[in-house]
Amino acid sequence: MKIDPTNPADLSAQIAKAIRDAIISGALPVDERLPSEAELADQFNVSRPTVREALKRLAAQSLIRTQRGATGGAFVNRLKFEDAYGQQITTSTLLLSMNDVSFATACEARYALERACAPLSAQRRTADHLATMRAEAHRQSQPGLTDEAFCASDVAFHRALVDAAGNPVLSYQLAGAVEAMQPLMNMITFTARSRETIIALHTAIADAIEAHDGANADENLAKLARYTQELAQDVIAQRQAARASK
Amino acid sequence: MKIDPTNPADLSAQIAKAIRDAIISGALPVDERLPSEAELADQFNVSRPTVREALKRLAAQSLIRTQRGATGGAFVNRLKFEDAYGQQITTSTLLLSMNDVSFATACEARYALERACAPLSAQRRTADHLATMRAEAHRQSQPGLTDEAFCASDVAFHRALVDAAGNPVLSYQLAGAVEAMQPLMNMITFTARSRETIIALHTAIADAIEAHDGANADENLAKLARYTQELAQDVIAQRQAARASK
DNA sequence: CAATTTTCATTTGTCAGACAATTAAACGTC
DNA sequence: GACGTTTAATTGTCTGACAAATGAAAATTG
Structure with missing residues (x-):
C-alpha cells in the first residue's frame, strides 16, 4: 500500500x-x-x-x-446485503431525482427486472413468501388506507415477490430499483379506482405464484406495468392541463 | 439540520x-x-x-x-450514472466475495437481469450498439487472446447488449452485476473449447438483435446461461477431484 | 481609460499536540 | 479462585496553526 x-x-x-x-x-x-x-x-x-x-x-x-x-x-467489515441495501437505495434515489429520469424509464426498468424474477419466484416460492404477498394484497384493500401506507404495502408486496426467487443477488439489485421508485409511484395511487385495478393484478400475481405458474405471473406483471404507465401518463396530462388553465 | x-x-x-x-x-x-x-x-x-x-x-x-x-x-454534487457505476461495482464485488455467494447464484442473477433487457434491446438497438457487439464477438475469436482480454471483451459485449435497451437505469443496475462477476467468470473461459461455444452463442445473439427478434435473443441468452453453469460445474468438479488425489 | 499585475482575503488541506471516553487485559485483594 | 482496581491502548474530539489554491479587489502600467 x-x-x-x-x-x-x-x-x-x-x-x-x-x-x-x-x-x-x-x-x-x-x-x-x-x-x-x-x-x-x-x-x-x-x-x-x-x-x-x-x-x-x-x-x-x-x-x-x-x-x-x-x-x-x-x-x-464483512459487507452484508442489508448494509448494501441502504447505499443502493440512496444512490438510486438520487440518480433518479438528479438526472431527470422520466417515470416511464424508471418504471420500465423496474418491471423488466421484476419480470426477470417471476419465473424463479413461481418455481421456488415458499409458503412464507406467499403469505406475505397475500397479507399485503389484503392490506391494500382496506378502506381508509393512506397513500403512503398503500405504497409501503405495494413495495412490501413486490419485495416478497422478488425475495421468493431465493436469490439474494437479485433481491439486492431490485431493492434499489423498487424502493427508489416509491416517491415516483406515490403520485399515481391516489384514486380508489386505480387501487382496485392494482389490487386485482396483485391478487392474480399471487395466484400465479401459488400455482407455480411463472408465465401467468409474468403476464400479469406485464399488465401491471402497462397499467402503471397509463396511469402515470394520465396524471402527467392532467397536471399539464391544470397548469395551462392557470 | x-x-x-x-x-x-x-x-x-x-x-x-x-x-x-x-x-x-x-x-x-x-x-x-x-x-x-x-x-x-x-x-x-x-x-x-x-x-x-x-x-x-x-x-x-x-x-x-x-x-x-x-x-x-x-x-x-449532481450524481452521475458513471459515478454510481464505480460504487456499484465495488459493492457488488465485495458482496459476492465476502458472502460466499455461489457461482450458480451470481450467474443466475446476472442472466435473469440480462434476459430482462433482451426484448428491449432487440426492439431499440442502434447500428452503433450492434457494431460494438459484432466487434467484440470478432475479437473473442482471435487466437492468442489472453483469458483476461477475452473476459474483458465478454463484459464489453454484454454491456453493449444491455446499453442497446436504451434505458440508463437498466444499464446502471446491470453494470454492477456484470462487472462484479468478471472475476468469477474468469475461471471458466480458459479452454479453447468453451470459447468456441461462447462465441457461437454471442454471434447468434447479435444476429437476433440485428433482426429485432427479442424472443430469439432471449433463447440464446438462456442457452448461454445454461452452458456457463455447466462449465462452472465441471470446473468445480475437476478442482475437487484434483484436491482429493493429492 | 483599459489591460495587466499584484495583493489579499477566503477556503480547503494538512499538521502537531493535547485531552476525554472506552475497553480489555493485567494486577491486587479478599 | 472470585472480584474489584488499575493501567495501557485506542478511538473520538478539540485547539491552534500553517500551507496551498483561488478568485476578487486593488494597484500599477501602457
Whole structure:
C-alpha cells in the first residue's frame, strides 16, 4: 500500500484508495484489524487527522468498522446485503431525482427486472413468501388506507415477490430499483379506482405464484406495468392541463 | 439540520447523516454551496476536524465535491450514472466475495437481469450498439487472446447488449452485476473449447438483435446461461477431484 | 481609460499536540 | 479462585496553526 507523496493534495483520498484496493484484492481479509491510526500515520507519513479522514471515507462505504478501547481499532467489515441495501437505495434515489429520469424509464426498468424474477419466484416460492404477498394484497384493500401506507404495502408486496426467487443477488439489485421508485409511484395511487385495478393484478400475481405458474405471473406483471404507465401518463396530462388553465 | 449533542460519540456520522438527509430531501439542491467548514463547525457546535470527517464521508459517496480557494467550498454534487457505476461495482464485488455467494447464484442473477433487457434491446438497438457487439464477438475469436482480454471483451459485449435497451437505469443496475462477476467468470473461459461455444452463442445473439427478434435473443441468452453453469460445474468438479488425489 | 499585475482575503488541506471516553487485559485483594 | 482496581491502548474530539489554491479587489502600467 503506497501513496504518491509528490502530490500533497487529496492525501486522505489516496490513502482511502490504497486501503480499499487492499480490501477488494483480498490482501486484507474480513475481520482483519488495520494498524492503529497512529501506526497508519507513520506508515503513510501523514498526520493522524488525515488518516482519520481516509478511514471515515471507508466507513461511509461500510468497508470498515471501528471500535474504541484497548483491543479496538478499525476492522475490515464483512459487507452484508442489508448494509448494501441502504447505499443502493440512496444512490438510486438520487440518480433518479438528479438526472431527470422520466417515470416511464424508471418504471420500465423496474418491471423488466421484476419480470426477470417471476419465473424463479413461481418455481421456488415458499409458503412464507406467499403469505406475505397475500397479507399485503389484503392490506391494500382496506378502506381508509393512506397513500403512503398503500405504497409501503405495494413495495412490501413486490419485495416478497422478488425475495421468493431465493436469490439474494437479485433481491439486492431490485431493492434499489423498487424502493427508489416509491416517491415516483406515490403520485399515481391516489384514486380508489386505480387501487382496485392494482389490487386485482396483485391478487392474480399471487395466484400465479401459488400455482407455480411463472408465465401467468409474468403476464400479469406485464399488465401491471402497462397499467402503471397509463396511469402515470394520465396524471402527467392532467397536471399539464391544470397548469395551462392557470 | 440538527444533531443530538447528548451523545458525544459518532458526531461526524450524525452530521453526515443530517447533511445527507437534506440532500436527499431536496432541501439542498444540486450545485448548492454548503457553508464553509468553519461555519458548519459553529452551527453544529463541533470542531472543524469533526466537520471535515463528516464531509469526507459524503465525498466518499459522491454526494458532494469540494474546491479550494476564495469561492471554494463543498457543493452538492449532481450524481452521475458513471459515478454510481464505480460504487456499484465495488459493492457488488465485495458482496459476492465476502458472502460466499455461489457461482450458480451470481450467474443466475446476472442472466435473469440480462434476459430482462433482451426484448428491449432487440426492439431499440442502434447500428452503433450492434457494431460494438459484432466487434467484440470478432475479437473473442482471435487466437492468442489472453483469458483476461477475452473476459474483458465478454463484459464489453454484454454491456453493449444491455446499453442497446436504451434505458440508463437498466444499464446502471446491470453494470454492477456484470462487472462484479468478471472475476468469477474468469475461471471458466480458459479452454479453447468453451470459447468456441461462447462465441457461437454471442454471434447468434447479435444476429437476433440485428433482426429485432427479442424472443430469439432471449433463447440464446438462456442457452448461454445454461452452458456457463455447466462449465462452472465441471470446473468445480475437476478442482475437487484434483484436491482429493493429492 | 483599459489591460495587466499584484495583493489579499477566503477556503480547503494538512499538521502537531493535547485531552476525554472506552475497553480489555493485567494486577491486587479478599 | 472470585472480584474489584488499575493501567495501557485506542478511538473520538478539540485547539491552534500553517500551507496551498483561488478568485476578487486593488494597484500599477501602457
